[in-house]
Amino acid sequence: MTDPIPSGAAPSLLRQPAFVCFLGSRVLSVTAYQMQTVAIGWQIYELTGSALDLGLVGLVQFVPFVLLSLLVGHFADGYDRRGVVRLCQAAMGLLALALAAGTASGEIGRGLMFGLLLLIATARTFEIPTMHALLPGLVPAAVLPRAIAASASANQAATICGPALGGLIYAFGATTVYALCAALFAVAATLATLIPPHVRTAPRQKLSLQSLMAGLVYLRGQPVLLGVVTLDLVVVLFGGVTALLPIFARDILLTGPWGLGLLRAAPAVGALAVTAVLARRAPDGRLGLKLFAATAVFGAATVVFALSTSLALSLAALAVYGAADATSVVIRQGLIQTRTPNAVLGRVMAVNSMFTGTTGTLGDFRAGAVAAGTGPVASALVGGVGAIVLTLVWMRLVPPLARIERFAPDDGPDERAA
Known part of the structure; x- marks a missing residue:
């Protein structure tokens, strides 16, 4: 990692060229992925009208995270992280072109879409942890928590723009959405190439168990x-509602693709508001309690969304949902990235991504499967209550986590007990 900055100095993150390239690459990649996700979800629901198929979208994306995450960590620690990111983004661009071509020709069907989704998920499995492992080497150690928050803020901005753009552009057809996604992935890969090559990775190790x-x-x-890692696993497994949004948009809130775009963007609006603040002032002090509070609020917002029949209230609940999730993300990522040596950071981030990625996609499957049997409202309601209960359980199972005060470990008794 870059050497710490002198005491009292507070350089602008935007004056760090490597970080700017990283940020641009991540924003464009996330924007394209989110646009593509809206289009795929709506297209599959149009093709099949099945809530279970929306859940299967999550299950298909779950498989690569389970099978490949440990291998991803080996590559992230032993190879040029810029190159891994660039290759993944280029692959996703080609897959977006395949979606565009299949849709334009009218030959795309349920099976082909799920096959392409599997390949997209494989590329994302390699990209996400490598991106996270790349960040600590781009900025001085003293501003890393701010850089993590700024990266999360930019990610949320992209998550706002992506679904909204995807929903609006879908009016011109899914082909147009996929073609634009391919172009954005290509620019993202170019920016990843421009990250300065002096960023260090760990010494390459022989592939072994x-x-x-x-x-x-x-x-x-x-x-x-x-x-930290397992808390996110269990909460997101129960509390995620993303897979149900097409059903809520069409059948409960009575909107079209534009409404789905707003619903998908709403969590990011709340998240962006929070992370914009955290990018200026890192969340230090009583971090453990703040983390537990964030996950409890996440569950409560899910409950409100489940019971809402108003678009305005649903958007507000999802904004709170996103704000709580973003607070949790910044704290979790900060704790992991500041307390893990660079030599194993890629592999630790791969394990973290395996948990977060699989719980997100497996949570989508859970939501869709339960909705198929009991309805979307019951599925979301059970998820929200479950998230709150599991937060309380983890407070008892991992008491040292509640006592964590700051990102960097110190010599206090609470830290030693942890």
Whole structure:
């Protein structure tokens, strides 16, 4: 990582060329992915009208995270992280072109869409943890928490623009959405190439079981970090409602693709408001309690969304949902990235992404499967209540996490107990 800045200095993150390229690459990639996600969700629901198929979208994306995440960590620690990111983004651009061509020709169907989704998910499996492992080497250590928050803020801005653009542009057809996504992925890959080559990765290691398992072994010896990762796993598994948004948009709130775009963007609006503040002032002090509070609010907002029949109230609930989730993300990422050595950071981030990615997609499957049997309202309601209950359970299971005060560990008794 870059050496710490002198005491009292506070350089602008936008004056760090490597960070600017990183930020641009991430924003464009996330924007394209979110646009594509809206188009795929609406297109599949138009093709099949099945809530279970919307859940299967999550399940298909779940498979690569489970099978490949440990391998991803080995590549993120042993190879040029810029190159891995660039390759993933280029692959997603080509897959977006395939979606555009299949839709334009009228030959795309349920099976082909799920096949392309599997390949897209594979590329994302490699891109996400590598991006996170790349960030700590781009900025001085003293401003890393701000950089994490700024990256999260930019990610949320892209998550706002992406669904809204995807929903609006879908009026011109899914082909147009996919073609534009391909162009954005190409520019993102170009920016990843422009990140200065002096950014260090860990020394390359021979591919072995020991190397693949290094991230898990490290987390097993760090109860606080293990608690952070598993808390996100269980809360998102129960509390996610993304897969249900097409159903809520069409059948409960009685809107069209534009409404789906607004619903998908609403969590990012709340998240952007929070992360914009955290990018200027890192969330230090009583971090453990703040993390638990954020996950509890996440669950409560899910409950409100489940019971709402008003578009305005649903958007407000999803904005709170997104704000709470973003607060949790910034705290979790900050704790992991400041307390993990660079030599294993890629593998630890891969384990973290395996949990966060699989719970997001598996949570989508859970939501869709439960909705198919009991309806979307019951599915979302059970998820929100479950998230609150699990937050309380984790407070008892991992008490050292509640005592964490700041990102960097110190020598206080609470930290030693952790």
